[in-house]
Amino acid sequence: MTWTSILFAGFITYLTRMGMIVLIDKDIFDENFRKILNYVPSVVFPSIIFPGVLLDDYGTLVAITDPKIYGALTAIIVGFFSRNVILTIASGLASYWFLIFVF
């Protein structure tokens, strides 16, 4: 039973990956729609980021003093000015750990 579920879940996931690439012809989307698609990273990733920072494991809002909030703010500021991926992630983690372990 579990094996069948895994296969089905895998098949559906593969369909989500392959569907648009294989089935959609380039010309189906007009220029305006393409412009909207430009926003895809800007709508999907914040949908992962915000709950990851603002909510705890149980889906409740964290306190304003939560180290995750300051870790994320540090990463945003460092990333904005450095334009460096590794620095962004590292500074966020470093400030988060500093607040957890030192304070």
Next chain:
Amino acid sequence: MSSKFQIFKVGFFDLAPHLLSVIPFGIIFGAIGIELGFDPIMTYATSLIIFGGASQIVFLQLLSGGASSLIAITSVGIINSRHLLYGAVLSEYLNKLSLIKKLFISYFIVDQGFAVSNMYFKKNKKQNFNYYHLLGSGITLWLCWQISTILGIYLGSIVPEALGLKFAIPLTFIAIIINELRKLDHLIVMIVSGLAATFFYNAPFKSYILISPLIGLSAAYLISKFKK
């Protein structure tokens, strides 16, 4: 003009920083699978067959909690539905490939790979063999996900929970979209989607991951109308 292998390498290097979150997450996933009572082969099979981190955790949690297969499979489908958006964006760059290549490359489409390769595609529109970048980023992530799952299965929770490495996931996505923060329209759309996701987080089947991007895209549509 870069060679196929050079482009593949760029994909590898662009993705590499994000392994900082992928590898701990993979280890955590492998350990969780065993803790939930699944055997090593089954736990690993989800990494090979489903290959979608967050959805795999939800899938095993639901099944071990006694949920029906239908609910578990539906949740996986909804969580991974964001790939449809990635595919819609990437279709512009991949539409000249043969069907076999499209079918092959599709398996390797993941969040971070999509993000870095999409940036590369936008910058190098005229170049041939750009899809090797997507292969470079996707296969790198795939390989590390497979290995780290196996590490987690056999070594258990070697990543101390106190480190809170789950937090590395939002951080790598911050790093991915940081440059879009410079544009006001994108900034507004990001805040709208992020707040919507936080608000709808407890919606059934993890559907917030589908609802909030759609709300964000509606906001983007309104903004684009307003700009004209």
